[in-house]
Amino acid sequence: MPSLGIPGLFGSPILGAVDTKASNIFGDFPVTNSIVVAAIVLFLVMKFAKKATTNMTLIPHKAQNFFELVVEFLYTQVEGIVGKRMAPKAFPLIATIFLFVVLSNWLGLVPGVGTIGFGTEVAPLSVKYISDPLLRPATADLNMTLAIAITFMVVWSIIIVRDIGVGGFLKHVFLAPSGLGLGGVMKLIVGGIFLFVGVIEMLSIAARPLSLSLRLFGNIFAGESLLHVMGDLTAKLPFETPWFVDFLGSIAFPIPFYFLEILVGLLQGLVFALLCAVYIQLLGGDHEEGEHH
Numbered sequence: 001m002p003s004l005g006i007p008g009l010f011g012s013p014i015l016g017a018v019d020t021k022a023s024n025i026f027g028d029f030p031v032t033n034s035i036v037v038a039a040i041v042l043f044l045v046m047k048f049a050k051k052a053t054t055n056m057t058l059i060p061h062k063a064q065n066f067f068e069l070v071v072e073f074l075y076t077q078v079e080g081i082v083g084k085r086m087a088p089k090a091f092p093l094i095a096t097i098f099l100f101v102v103l104s105n106w107l108g109l110v111p112g113v114g115t116i117g118f119g120t121e122v123a124p125l126s127v128k129y130i131s132d133p134l135l136r137p138a139t140a141d142l143n144m145t146l147a148i149a150i151t152f153m154v155v156w157s158i159i160i161v162r163d164i165g166v167g168g169f170l171k172h173v174f175l176a177p178s179g180l181g182l183g184g185v186m187k188l189i190v191g192g193i194f195l196f197v198g199v200i201e202m203l204s205i206a207a208r209p210l211s212l213s214l215r216l217f218g219n220i221f222a223g224e225s226l227l228h229v230m231g232d233l234t235a236k237l238p239f240e241t242p243w244f245v246d247f248l249g250s251i252a253f254p255i256p257f258y259f260l261e262i263l264v265g266l267l268q269g270l271v272f273a274l275l276c277a278v279y280i281q282l283l284g285g286d287h288e289e290g291e292h293h
Contacts, residue, residue, distance in 0.1 A: 231254045
């Protein structure tokens with residue numbers, strides 16, 4: 001029968017098992033536990049942004065000062081990659097992705113996320129599996145990471161087409177640079193090579209959502225699984241331990257890895273946002289500026 005499970009209490013701690021599939025928390029209504037966490041992240045970001053930008057003053061208050069610090073830091077980093085011309089167009093997208101990914105990663109480390117919910121008591125071990133947690137890290141759900149990556153690619157397409165046009169995009173991908181000074185047979189050979197490379201480049205662009213989403217999902221899901229395994233070490237001992245030993249072990253053993261996962265959460269957000277910025281820079285960076293004038 002389904003039962004409410006809390007790690008380290010009422011017998012053995014939760015087993016180190018994390019389901020790859022998010023669970024609907026309202027029956028058949030299509031709202032999963034990862035969507036709930038994503039909604040919480042969005043609410044917190046918008047709430048803080050509203051607080052920081054309400055009644056702004058020349059001498060900023062604490063919330064405004066921190067908000068301006070974050071925005072200025074992120075804008076500087078984006079500008080350093082895509083250039084001054086493209087930075088205003090790319091910054092809203094990249095900054096939003098970075099903040100959402102990092103905060104989603106960190107919110108997944110809050111005690112109770114992924115460890116409180118409904119599960120099944122398994123005989124003869126009498127161990128509670130939490131198969132349906134009430135909250136699940138948003139970025140530990142492949143559907144969520146794939147949605148972020150696809151959203152980026154759609155907005156990326158709009159930015160690039162508005163910047164260089166469809167013809168400019170096709171020219172950049174398939175045609176050889178005009179400054180090579182080649183002629184005759186050599187021009188045809190080089191043109192054929194660049195056409196072939198262009199086909200490979202199009203396949204690479206099509207695969208970007210998959211590579212972006214799998215990289216983020218794999219790292220966060222692995223970290224979530226690691227924390228569950230470390231919290232379950234006492235249950236793997238060859239002898240029975242008292243409930244309070246299980247409880248203390250489920251807290252003490254994962255603690256060192258929490259600090260590691262805090263760093264991983266930040267690094268994965270940086271990597272995701274950095275790759276997005278690089279993809280924009282490859283076609284719309286300032287190195288192309290001379291072709292637009």
